[in-house]
Amino acid sequence: xxxxxxxxxxxxxxxxxxxxxxxxxxxxxxxxxxxxxxxxxxxxxxxxxxxxxxxxxxxxxxxxxxxxxxxxxxxxxxxxxxxxxxxxxxxxxxxxxxxxxxxxxxxxxxxxxxxxxxxxxxxxxxxxxxxxxxxxxxxxxxxxxxxxxxxxxxxxxxxxxxxxxxxxxxxxxxxxxxxxxxxxxxxxxxxxxxxxxxxxxxxxxxxxxxxxxxxxxxxxxxxxxxxxxxxxxxxxxxxxxxxxxxxxxxxxxxxxxxxxxxxxxxxxxxxxxxxxxxxxxxxxxxxxxxxxxxxxxxxxxxxxxxxxxxxxxxxxxxxxxxxxxxxxxx
Amino acid sequence: xxxxxxxxxxxxxxxxxxxxxxxxxxxxxxxxxxxxxxxxxxxxxxxxxxxxxxxxxxxxxxxxxxxxxxxxxxxxxxxxxxxxxxxxxxxxxxxxxxxxxxxxxxxxxxxxxxxxxxxxxxxxxxxxxxxxxxxxxxxxxxxxxxxxxxxxxxxxxxxxxxxxxxxxxxxxxxxxxxxxxxxxxxxxxxxxxxxxxxxxxxxxxxxxxxxxxxxxxxxxxxxxxxxxxxxxxxxxxxxxxxxxxxxxxxxxxxxxxxxxxxxxxxxxxxxxxxxxxxxxxxxxxxxxxxxxxxxxxxxxxxxxxxxxxxxxxxxxxxxxxxxxxxxxxxxxxxxxxxxxxxxxxx
Numbered sequence: 001x002x003x004x005x006x007x008x009x010x011x012x013x014x015x016x017x018x019x020x021x022x023x024x025x026x027x028x029x030x031x032x033x034x035x036x037x038x039x040x041x042x043x044x045x046x047x048x049x050x051x052x053x054x055x056x057x058x059x060x061x062x063x064x065x066x067x068x069x070x071x072x073x074x075x076x077x078x079x080x081x082x083x084x085x086x087x088x089x090x091x092x093x094x095x096x097x098x099x100x101x102x103x104x105x106x107x108x109x110x111x112x113x114x115x116x117x118x119x120x121x122x123x124x125x126x127x128x129x130x131x132x133x134x135x136x137x138x139x140x141x142x143x144x145x146x147x148x149x150x151x152x153x154x155x156x157x158x159x160x161x162x163x164x165x166x167x168x169x170x171x172x173x174x175x176x177x178x179x180x181x182x183x184x185x186x187x188x189x190x191x192x193x194x195x196x197x198x199x200x201x202x203x204x205x206x207x208x209x210x211x212x213x214x215x216x217x218x219x220x221x222x223x224x225x226x227x228x229x230x231x232x233x234x235x236x237x238x239x240x241x242x243x244x245x246x247x248x249x250x251x252x253x254x255x256x257x258x259x260x261x262x263x264x265x266x267x268x269x270x271x272x273x274x275x276x277x278x279x280x281x282x283x284x285x286x287x288x289x290x291x292x293x294x295x296x297x298x299x300x301x302x303x304x305x306x307x308x309x310x311x312x313x314x315x316x317x318x319x320x321x322x323x324x325x326x327x328x329x330x
Numbered sequence: 331x332x333x334x335x336x337x338x339x340x341x342x343x344x345x346x347x348x349x350x351x352x353x354x355x356x357x358x359x360x361x362x363x364x365x366x367x368x369x370x371x372x373x374x375x376x377x378x379x380x381x382x383x384x385x386x387x388x389x390x391x392x393x394x395x396x397x398x399x400x401x402x403x404x405x406x407x408x409x410x411x412x413x414x415x416x417x418x419x420x421x422x423x424x425x426x427x428x429x430x431x432x433x434x435x436x437x438x439x440x441x442x443x444x445x446x447x448x449x450x451x452x453x454x455x456x457x458x459x460x461x462x463x464x465x466x467x468x469x470x471x472x473x474x475x476x477x478x479x480x481x482x483x484x485x486x487x488x489x490x491x492x493x494x495x496x497x498x499x500x501x502x503x504x505x506x507x508x509x510x511x512x513x514x515x516x517x518x519x520x521x522x523x524x525x526x527x528x529x530x531x532x533x534x535x536x537x538x539x540x541x542x543x544x545x546x547x548x549x550x551x552x553x554x555x556x557x558x559x560x561x562x563x564x565x566x567x568x569x570x571x572x573x574x575x576x577x578x579x580x581x582x583x584x585x586x587x588x589x590x591x592x593x594x595x596x597x598x599x600x601x602x603x604x605x606x607x608x609x610x611x612x613x614x615x616x617x618x619x620x621x622x623x624x625x626x627x628x629x630x631x632x633x634x635x636x637x638x639x640x641x642x643x644x645x646x647x648x649x650x651x652x653x654x655x656x657x658x659x660x661x662x663x664x665x666x667x668x669x670x671x672x673x674x675x676x
Binding site for chain 2: 241245
């Protein structure tokens with residue numbers, strides 16, 4: 001603290017300048033208030049003039065966290081190659097040359113060929129698209145459905161909460177792999193959407209529980225009662241006072257869940273009920289390669305390695321986000 | 331839920347405007363209970379008090395005496411369930427608030443009556459700047475633009491004497507000192523110039539020197555706007571200077587009401603007397619401090635008769651069987667004690 005004077009005396013504390021006021025400031029936020037104090041008067045307000053909110057604090061923590069930087073770079077790269085795989089892989093992932101079946105690395109084909117004589121490198125690059133799409137879409141769906149249902153249950157309570165909690169218990173009770181084998185084996189559509197839909201169906205209760213708990217915690221805060229006492233209605237209280245104070249745990253769990261959805265996609269594809277050829281997926285390639293692990297380990301190692309790195313990156317990102325947003329969960 | 335809000339008797343108050351004959355706020359025989367798993371906690375058992383415009387009523391009592399719950403019921407912010415208003419009337423500016431619909435009541439809150447909470451740090455939203463929170467009052471109730479409401483927010487901060495308001499309007503609650511935060515709270519409460527402010531222990535979380543400043547500010551604003559002020563506190567020292575009259579609560583009932591100075595001189599209820607005797611005084615240095623023996627009653631199981639009888643030094647048999655009514659004991663004074671004469675006479 002820059003000021004050793006009596007922290008309670010308001011006039012003294014304030015007259016020291018723009019940013020010193022809160023004697024109870026965390027040391028970290030104080031640093032920003034110092035940086036920000038000079039130019040602050042000219043700021044016109046609006047979203048740019050939020051120097052010391054929870055989010056800017058979290059962002060500052062994140063930027064300094066090497067785990068975040070590494071995982072974010074990996075994820076950016078993954079997103080890039082899922083959008084434009086052709087930039088780094090010029091061949092066709094579906095083109096098969098049986099003459100080269102199971103052959104090892106050779107010039108122009110650094111990862112070798114798979115059983116069908118397709119280029120493993122190209123397939124690993126193209127496989128990112130399925131994994132990232134499934135992971136991102138499933139997470140988005142789960143967070144959307146789960147936080148809306150869970151948030152409303154937590155906010156309004158009563159019978160809606162009771163019914164929803166029981167429904168989510170039922171979905172919790174369905175074993176994921178078994179459910180996948182049952183539900184997805186009847187699906188003939190080979191796109192990612194049935195898999196995404198299945199994950200949202202089984203995944204939302206997890207987020208709903210988190211959101212419900214977070215909303216109940218936020219709801220009990222004095223500032224919610226105070227907003228109500230000053231005439232705010234339900235929708236304003238929910239959107240403006242509760243949501244910003246309850247999203248952190250949802251974001252944290254959602255980010256970590258993203259990695260698990262990617263590995264779940266691979267698991268389901270491995271079992272033959274997830275994505276189906278001709279969609280290129282690491283899970284399918286791992287499944288194909290697992291028979292030949294002694295003859296041609298390269299067929300297994302590259303897609304499996306890509307999968308592991310991807311899942312690891314998302315889980316590391318989730319950890320970093322958790323540390324920044326909600327240190328209590330650590 | 332809706333049925334429990336129905337008043338027990340028909341509303342006798344004629345529809346009169348704010349300037350009508352009756353007091354600004356008239357709470358009549360209010361009952362509130364909490365239906366919990368352990369049973370029904372009777373938190374408020376027939377509270378009656380009134381506040382006029384420009385008047386300060388101090389509501390005094392221990393934790394759990396029902397003083398805050400009464401305030402929440404008046405404001406209409408009781409957590410329901412488990413809390414239910416089971417009887418009585420809250421007549422504000424001639425209208426019984428308990429008969430109004432949810433949306434109509436919401437419009438009264440903030441605009442006509444507002445509340446100042448005990449701990450401003452927790453009563454202000456940590457993720458919104460104080461300017462946004464102050465400006466929200468104008469955006470919600472007056473439909474003002476973001477820009478105009480920010481200007482109003484700065485004006486408000488200046489009115490509660492927060493230095494460098496223009497620079498600090500974008501700051502977050504945790505960046506203010508305790509006293510300044512409470513000033514922000516007060517600014518929010520007076521934003522729309524309500525006729526009534528309920529301050530629920532506004533200075534309890536503050537340092538003693540700041541307590542006086544905040545109380546002075548409240549008193550000054552009350553004078554300036556001719557507001558009614560209900561000051562909820564457990565601190566007899568705080569009220570002496572600012573309150574006009576005092577209502578003492580115990581176990582959900584008013585046990586004594588009095589103009590402020592009479593009560594310090596001559597309490598008319600043994601509980602009030604006990605409270606006054608437990609204030610440390612300089613001239614009693616060295617002597618053991620008086621404390622009311624026993625504990626406040628469990629609201630799930632309030633003792634029969636006078637709720638204070640197990641702790642009362644004057645309790646007789648009648649106190650254990652008959653609930654004493656709140657009866658006049660002199661000019662503008664009333665006491666709910668079978669032995670108020672003896673208490674006064676001591």
